[in-house]
Amino acid sequence: MARIRDLAKACKSKNAGPYELTLDIMFGDQETFDKVRRSGVITPALFAKLYQVPERSVQLTEFPPAFAYKATFERRIVSGAVGDTDVYGAQQHAPLLDVEIPI
Numbered sequence: 463m464a465r466i467r468d469l470a471k472a473c474k475s476k477n478a479g480p481y482e483l484t485l486d487i488m489f490g491d492q493e494t495f496d497k498v499r500r501s502g503v504i505t506p507a508l509f510a511k512l513y514q515v516p517e518r519s520v521q522l523t524e525f526p527p528a529f530a531y532k533a534t535f536e537r538r539i540v541s542g543a544v545g546d547t548d549v550y551g552a553q554q555h556a557p558l559l560d561v562e563i564p565i
Contacts, residue, residue: 467559469494471529475554478534480541483551485509485558488530495529497565504561509533512557 466473471490478484487504489495498504506520513535520535539546548554 463562463564465559466561466563469498469563469565473555473558475551477537477541477551481537482534483513483537483554484532484534485555486530486532487558488528490529492529495526498563499524501563501565503563504531506533508561509535512561513554514538 466487469489470487472486472488475483475485489498504522506517506522509515509520509522510517515535515538520533523532524530525532537551541551542549
């Protein structure tokens with residue numbers, strides 16, 4: 463099985479305001495994007511599990527023209543609050559990198 467780190471051209475995270483995070487996964491070509499899409503692995507349930515948030519809070523969008531996925535969901539700790547370890551949300555993509563895709 464391949465991992466997202468092996469398949470994605472880019473995987474990044476950032477704040478979507480102080481209360482939400484956005485993660486982007488971009489693939490380099492249509493063929494890879496289609497294989498990942500057909501696998502059915504990238505779902506709101508995946509993000510809920512990885513980031514310990516309610517599945518109902520995950521808004522997942524596919525953007526086929528860019529071979530990309532975007533997920534936005536609530537932060538467990540508000541940006542800049544006591545206990546927050548990543549004010550900008552720039553390091554939150556790491557759990558996605560090891561997700562296995564059966565292709």
